[in-house]
Amino acid sequence: MSNSQILELLHELRLAGFREELEHQLQHPQYSDMPIQDRILRMLQAETERRYRNKIDRLMKAANFKYQAAPDDINYRTGRNLDKAEILSLLKSEWIDRSQNLLISGASGTGKTWLACALGVSAVQHERSVRYVRAGRLVEEMMYARLDGTITKLRTKLARLDLLIIDDFALSPMSKQELTDLFEIIEDRSARSSTIMIAQRAPEEWYDYIADPLLADAFMDRIRSRAHLLQLKGKSLR
Numbered sequence: 001m002s003n004s005q006i007l008e009l010l011h012e013l014r015l016a017g018f019r020e021e022l023e024h025q026l027q028h029p030q031y032s033d034m035p036i037q038d039r040i041l042r043m044l045q046a047e048t049e050r051r052y053r054n055k056i057d058r059l060m061k062a063a064n065f066k067y068q069a070a071p072d073d074i075n076y077r078t079g080r081n082l083d084k085a086e087i088l089s090l091l092k093s094e095w096i097d098r099s100q101n102l103l104i105s106g107a108s109g110t111g112k113t114w115l116a117c118a119l120g121v122s123a124v125q126h127e128r129s130v131r132y133v134r135a136g137r138l139v140e141e142m143m144y145a146r147l148d149g150t151i152t153k154l155r156t157k158l159a160r161l162d163l164l165i166i167d168d169f170a171l172s173p174m175s176k177q178e179l180t181d182l183f184e185i186i187e188d189r190s191a192r193s194s195t196i197m198i199a200q201r202a203p204e205e206w207y208d209y210i211a212d213p214l215l216a217d218a219f220m221d222r223i224r225s226r227a228h229l230l231q232l233k234g235k236s237l238r
Helices: 003-012 016-027 029-033 036-063 084-091 112-125 135-148 151-159 176-189 203-210 213-224
Strands: 101-106 130-134 163-167 194-199 227-232
Touching: 003 016, 016 036, 036 112, 036 130, 084 112, 084 227, 101 112, 101 213, 112 130, 112 163, 112 194, 112 227, 130 135, 135 151, 135 163, 135 176, 151 176, 163 176, 176 194, 176 213, 203 213
Parallel strands: 101 194, 101 227, 130 163, 163 194
Antiparallel strands: none
8 A cells, every 4th residue: 555545545534634644754765764563553542632632632622711811921910819829720621620619709800811711711721612702792691592492402501511611790780680690500510510600799699689588598509508608809900
């Protein structure tokens, strides 16, 4: 079998990384002295790396982050109330494997959304499925899905995410139906996946925001159980 036939078969099999590495080796004579096992290993590693990059690209696009926040750029300056050791632990994404939640609160401009996106980017880099969405937009999606009969499909899709980031919670009034829809999302994800909730109000204020005592108790029980709490402080970063 000729080299061109091998390359064509690799193309048909969609082994682009393997194919590119083989072409590279064929163009450089020094590889002829390398043991065949080592040459094959390099080609397999190239294919594995290509598949990883493609997966990460897909996950990043699907996440729809507000900020493409680099985890290495997190600002730990004094006054932000950030424990570096705790953040570095969260960046490992093991808390997502344990289906834990994260509640981030703080005044406007303290970097809540940016930090959540950095944690989300890290989760994607660890091959977790993530989606970022503002609370208002999410309840709109639920409303339209209810109208066109796709509500079950949407809830299933959201439940399957490894990490859902909900921004601007409790920023503006919500109807009881909207709060109930949001609770249903949290309920579907409870104990099997992770959610980041971002709000200017501290979690203890969410009871009054929800207003309905029974709904508030149920909502807070689901979201605060197994939750990490971060309350950002300091001057605005904008």
